[in-house]
Amino acid sequence: MRIAVIADIHGNVLALDAVLDDLRSRGGADLTVNLGDCVSGPLWPRETMERLQALNLPTVRGNHDRRVAQDTADETMWPSDRYAQERLTPAQRQALLALPLTLEIAPGVTAFHARPDHDEKYLADAIVDGQLVRAPLTAIRRRLKPLDPACRLVLCGHSHRNELIHIPGGPIIFNPGSVGCPAYDDDTPPAHVSEQGSPHARYGIVELGKDGSPSRFESIAVDYNHEAAAKQAEQAGRPEWAQALRTGFIKD
Template structure:
């Protein structure tokens, strides 16, 4: 409707962390004016709460998805194909796939690599990460800049590019477009789950939110479930928070 601001929630990189996802969805629902949620991939992998995450999201009708690299690898294993991962990462992917409820395979399989949308005349692109001409994910640029992003999208017509994959928050704005990565919802070295809200009318603004939650039970279960690569995961992606005493939400 003319003159009414549109609010969209952007979530990404849940990584099988249901506790963090639940905290964010509760925060979104409490606001009451979020029109739609865009989920930018890596719903599964790294975290072990695969079926809880997929059950929660598949029950909602206000979320659109794109596929992430972990989703793709685990789906390929579930379909009897080569995942493209190797070593400890492949062992981890095979473990996740072996615990995946097969009823969720079609849900993962229908996710595209990119989505486009238009709100209030503004064109938006949603991807897990930047794609090459063959729809393959480019290597992560660990030192992104607005100049490099503008070069990457120099032939595009988008006003906003939303992406994930690289877990830190990104917020770049040029005279051409806005680039937003809200940061990984499910992998954080602090007990917070981040996401972003786009405010769209004649202009486009973004608000970044961090929702507190208690990850302790989720993190302790890595050892209980004997999740492959758990030492690396707990240290690198979660900062060994499970070793902290008296943690509260």
């Protein structure tokens, strides 16, 4: 079985289309799973949602999907979530809210956005000196405890950082990186940044062997018209997003 894994599109329909085109050029996949945070961002939330609804992919709910789905905006709502909320229909917002926290993609293969029991806390990351870094193994093990012990493969996103971690005596964790948001600045204490280090659209492919065990992983970075995405962010009044889209970094 060949599984394509996409995550953290954040309304970047140009990056999404580039990833889907690249996947087709590689022969496609038996299944494509979407790990959430679909539309939040100053780009093309409605167009992205329409594209995803047409694809009807197995999808889990991200923290920004939940926030965008709120009925009303207030001063606590992040600008990217408000931008998307204002451009989606009520039915589209309801569709985001209805997404599950976790999905069993195949026997022993579990997908979620951040952690199996929370859509906003990091699984494999820690915050050190304002940057995301690999968390200690003991912390990752503790965060995986809600999983079924039979789980062999975890598919997750949220950090926007590509990761492949084999937990000794436990599952493999695969994070494909972000399709549409290569860097972000989170001022929630403790404030930190995540930076992929290039503007490419990221996704992954996992192959399962005949016994269902993961046998091969590909982490793929696709070039696309990131300058057009950056200009869209600038038009929306978000220069920091434009910087991230152009470079994969928050600051020069």
